[in-house]
Amino acid sequence: MSFVLGRLGQTVLVLLVAAFVSFSLFRYVGDPVNNMVGQTASLADREAMRAALGLDDPFVVQFLRFVGQALQGDFGISYRYGQPVSTLIAERFPATLELALISMLIATGLGVPLGVWTALHRGHWFSQVLLAISLIGVALPTFLIGIALILTFSVWLGWLPSFGRGQVVDLGWWSTGFLSWSGLRALVLPSVTLGVFQLALIMRLARAEMLEVMRADFIRFARARGLRPRAIEYRHALRNTLVPVVTMIGLQFGNVFAFSIIVETVFQWPGLGLLVIQAIQFADVPLLAAYLVLIALCFAVINLAVDLLYVAIDPRVRTSGAIRRTA
Amino acid sequence: MRLPVLLTTALTALFVAASPAFVPAPAAAADSGKEFRYAYRVDPASLDPHALAETFTLSWLGQVYEPLVGRGKNLELVPALATSWEQVEPTVWRFHLREGVKFADGTPFTADDVIFSLQRVKKDGSDMAYTVASVTDIKKVDDHTVDLIMAKPNPILPVQITSTYMMSKDWAEKHEATSPSSVKAKVENFATTNANGTGPFMIESRQAGVKTVLVPNPNWWGEKESNVSKVVFTPIQSDATRVAALLSGEVDMVYPVPQQDVARIESAEGTEVLKGSELRTMMLAMDQHRDELLNSDVKGKNPLKDKRVRQAIYQAIDMNAIKDRIMGGTSHIAGTMIAPGINGYDPKLDTRAAPYDPEASKKLLAEAGYPDGFSFTMDCSNDRYVNDERICQAIVGMLGRVGLKVTLNAQTRTKFFEKVLARDTSFAMIGWQPLSYDAHSTLQDTMNTPEGKVGTYNVGNYSNPKVDALTQKIEVEVDPAKRNAMIFEAMTLDKEDYGHIPVHQAGIAWGVRKGAHVVLRSDDSLELKWVTVD
Numbered sequence: 001m002s003f004v005l006g007r008l009g010q011t012v013l014v015l016l017v018a019a020f021v022s023f024s025l026f027r028y029v030g031d032p033v034n035n036m037v038g039q040t041a042s043l044a045d046r047e048a049m050r051a052a053l054g055l056d057d058p059f060v061v062q063f064l065r066f067v068g069q070a071l072q073g074d075f076g077i078s079y080r081y082g083q084p085v086s087t088l089i090a091e092r093f094p095a096t097l098e099l100a101l102i103s104m105l106i107a108t109g110l111g112v113p114l115g116v117w118t119a120l121h122r123g124h125w126f127s128q129v130l131l132a133i134s135l136i137g138v139a140l141p142t143f144l145i146g147i148a149l150i151l152t153f154s155v156w157l158g159w160l161p162s163f164g165r166g167q168v169v170d171l172g173w174w175s176t177g178f179l180s181w182s183g184l185r186a187l188v189l190p191s192v193t194l195g196v197f198q199l200a201l202i203m204r205l206a207r208a209e210m211l212e213v214m215r216a217d218f219i220r221f222a223r224a225r226g227l228r229p230r231a232i233e234y235r236h237a238l239r240n241t242l243v244p245v246v247t248m249i250g251l252q253f254g255n256v257f258a259f260s261i262i263v264e265t266v267f268q269w270p271g272l273g274l275l276v277i278q279a280i281q282f283a284d285v286p287l288l289a290a291y292l293v294l295i296a297l298c299f300a301v302i303n304l305a306v307d308l309l310y311v312a313i314d315p316r317v318r319t320s321g322a323i324r325r326t327a
Numbered sequence: 328m329r330l331p332v333l334l335t336t337a338l339t340a341l342f343v344a345a346s347p348a349f350v351p352a353p354a355a356a357a358d359s360g361k362e363f364r365y366a367y368r369v370d371p372a373s374l375d376p377h378a379l380a381e382t383f384t385l386s387w388l389g390q391v392y393e394p395l396v397g398r399g400k401n402l403e404l405v406p407a408l409a410t411s412w413e414q415v416e417p418t419v420w421r422f423h424l425r426e427g428v429k430f431a432d433g434t435p436f437t438a439d440d441v442i443f444s445l446q447r448v449k450k451d452g453s454d455m456a457y458t459v460a461s462v463t464d465i466k467k468v469d470d471h472t473v474d475l476i477m478a479k480p481n482p483i484l485p486v487q488i489t490s491t492y493m494m495s496k497d498w499a500e501k502h503e504a505t506s507p508s509s510v511k512a513k514v515e516n517f518a519t520t521n522a523n524g525t526g527p528f529m530i531e532s533r534q535a536g537v538k539t540v541l542v543p544n545p546n547w548w549g550e551k552e553s554n555v556s557k558v559v560f561t562p563i564q565s566d567a568t569r570v571a572a573l574l575s576g577e578v579d580m581v582y583p584v585p586q587q588d589v590a591r592i593e594s595a596e597g598t599e600v601l602k603g604s605e606l607r608t609m610m611l612a613m614d615q616h617r618d619e620l621l622n623s624d625v626k627g628k629n630p631l632k633d634k635r636v637r638q639a640i641y642q643a644i645d646m647n648a649i650k651d652r653i654m655g656g657t658s659h660i661a662g663t664m665i666a667p668g669i670n671g672y673d674p675k676l677d678t679r680a681a682p683y684d685p686e687a688s689k690k691l692l693a694e695a696g697y698p699d700g701f702s703f704t705m706d707c708s709n710d711r712y713v714n715d716e717r718i719c720q721a722i723v724g725m726l727g728r729v730g731l732k733v734t735l736n737a738q739t740r741t742k743f744f745e746k747v748l749a750r751d752t753s754f755a756m757i758g759w760q761p762l763s764y765d766a767h768s769t770l771q772d773t774m775n776t777p778e779g780k781v782g783t784y785n786v787g788n789y790s791n792p793k794v795d796a797l798t799q800k801i802e803v804e805v806d807p808a809k810r811n812a813m814i815f816e817a818m819t820l821d822k823e824d825y826g827h828i829p830v831h832q833a834g835i836a837w838g839v840r841k842g843a844h845v846v847l848r849s850d851d852s853l854e855l856k857w858v859t860v861d
Contacts, residue, residue, distance in 0.1 A: 158576070
């Protein structure tokens with residue numbers, strides 16, 4: 001229990017630091033005021049606006065004010081949209097999460113079996129082809145893949161929509177694209193684009209881990225005992241391969257969130273990434289601050305979950321902490 | 328051997344499931360009635376008509392809200408909510424309101440709504456106050472007549488209020504939206520996300536930044552030219568995606584179309600490009616105020632204060648090359664600070680002050696005492712104007728050829744405007760489009776000596792007392808002929824001073840699916856009331 005509390009305390013600290021760092025970056029995104037007033041506003045009007053927004057206050061004062069309000073659940077009003085930041089984020093969050101989930105599903109569902117297969121068939125021509133393709137997947141910039149897919153499947157073949165989320169169905173505060181035909185169609189290109197890099201990464205990692213395990217002593221002993229190859233490969237080797245792969249998948253989930261900024265811009269996917277790109281262009285500080293804290297929170301929660309999983313899997317983590325404390 | 332077979336089958340199954348091959352293509356499938364789908368680069372910032380004086384937001388809101396005086400297909404003044412207007416005294420404008428007009432929610436439009444709206448426009452937090460800055464009092468004559476009273480004559484009031492939209496007093500009071508939404512006040516405003524106008528269309532549904540659906544307003548007073556029963560507007564930020572959406576037939580019209588995609592849309596079957604020229608004039612501002620030029624190897628003085636140096640810069644820039652190589656031949660080279668279509672424009676003004684001549688430049692620089700040139704920094708935006716960064720790069724290269732060592736500082740719009748409006752600049756490229764479509768705005772905001780509310784965008788602090796005096800006279804001159812003569816004079820003074828270097832008006836390009844008919848107006852505003860779909 002104290003372990004969990006300690007971890008939670010660390011998480012809160014991480015969030016504060018993330019907020020502080022992101023906040024100190026905001027003076028480099030430019031002056032929000034010039035986007036909030038029309039071209040006819042005089043310099044004096046602009047000064048008055050800046051003062052009213054508290055942008056003239058010292059950095060520390062602005063930061064403490066932000067933290068104080070955030071603790072009460074108030075992230076302020078977006079400079080660009082004039083709506084509460086929390087409303088905007090809540091509106092956009094489902095789109096990003098659904099996109100991230102589907103692309104991770106594609107990446108994992110294909111990446112793990114392909115990695116294992118290429119490890120088991122090292123000389124096979126198909127393995128070579130897959131490895132070459134995966135290199136392209138790692139090397140090509142995401143936006144290029146996105147544009148190529150749009151040109152092929154939307155402009156040339158006309159099969160899939162090039163932008164947007166299609167028809168969404170509202171389930172209370174959650175809007176989902178899973179329940180309509182156009183929503184599902186709209187998911188294909190962006191999720192494939194977002195998944196390609198992860199797919200290549202997972203496949204290569206699964207392959208490397210599998211090769212490593214296949215060289216291990218216990219596999220050799222199993223072979224020597226004359227176990228069937230199938231049992232060796234899938235019952236013993238695969239299981240040991242999966243532990244680090246699954247950890248990586250968990251951590252990559254956070255990265256998918258970050259990568260989605262590019263994919264969402266290319267496909268005009270109305271999620272958080274698109275919102276934040278627009279926020280950067282308009283120096284929408286309240287929105288940016290809230291977004292960065294949210295992302296930090298996501299990473300912190302994932303890390304916490306991974307840590308707790310380790311505790312569950314590996315009792316040594318638990319006891320070593322306990323021993324140190326009692327000693 | 329069973330494993331690879333198994334795996335490949337599984338894989339194939341996955342691929343097929345994920346593959347679109349099995350999806351039937353309902354590309355232009357059944358839509359009932361005439362639907363018009365279009366996309367622009369960004370979303371309107373707010374639905375509140377008085378919240379932000381931004382060209383696109385105002386143009387978009389003009390589909391839902393209406394002003395007293397509107398604009399026709401050639402930007403001429405046309406009756407909108409006022410059927411006629413006259414100056415009953417030099418300081419009183421009388422507007423006769425259209426009768427029988429109703430807001431989308433059914434409430435009738437009367438003089439009270441006009442008074443309410445204009446007072447709202449003047450409130451703190453409104454960004455549109457400048458349009459009625461000259462108005463000191465508003466009087467109701469009867470239910471359909473209103474007098475706008477000002478302290479001194481304002482001949483161009485009707486021109487200034489073509490984006491000043493009328494709201495319903497009852498509706499605003501009912502929803503507590505009597506003040507313009509203000510981020511300053513840190514409150515959300517009902518009018519930010521809802522609208523109730525008298526315009527040809529009304530909003531059926533909207534998610535900010537994602538999608539807005541408009542339907543015809545059954546209460547609209549005007550004659551129906553459009554046959555559209557539903558309009559879907561989507562902001563698409565990425566240029567490539569926006570063009571792809573048009574080519575794939577998912578939208579009927581997109582704007583703006585980037586220069587490099589024009590040929591592609593034209594060559595594609597079923598799409599075409601409409602072209603025009605912007606009303607915005609791009610210009611170069613040179614610091615003529617500081618005693619020592621910023622970031623320069625010249626110390627203790629400011630070479631840009633010397634007219635010969637400014638002329639040298641002018642003659643060193645090959646505008647034809649910029650037009651042909653960067654703007655794809657679509658721009659209009661500017662000889663003056665206002666574009667064709669702006670009130671006060673005269674083709675006689677629109678001639679270059681001096682020809683492109685690098686040799687003459689070098690000679691001028693030598694005469695001014697800089698035979699080897701000097702160095703300074705150029706400020707430029709990279710995401711605000713058409714090809715802004717590339718134009719600046721070209722200019723830097725051209726200036727280099729006459730010995731001026733210019734460092735380019737191109738940055739995002741927020742950083743750029745922060746820097747140049749703080750006058751932290753020696754040389755900058757900036758654009759100006761008078762929101763009133765009148766030359767006075769250009770004179771007052773970009774050419775007048777900066778002081779108080781005037782000269783905000785005169786970032787080089789150009790100052791000529793004669794131009795300032797003329798600007799003040801133009802503001803109150805009632806006789807159009809005299810007024811235009813003074814505009815001509817003021818613009819000529821700036822030109823002779825080389826106070827600014829006008830560059831060009833960029834081309835406008837709209838991509839349209841064949842079968843959809845829109846009217847390209849040179850203020851880049853799409854008016855849905857003129858849209859028809861076959």
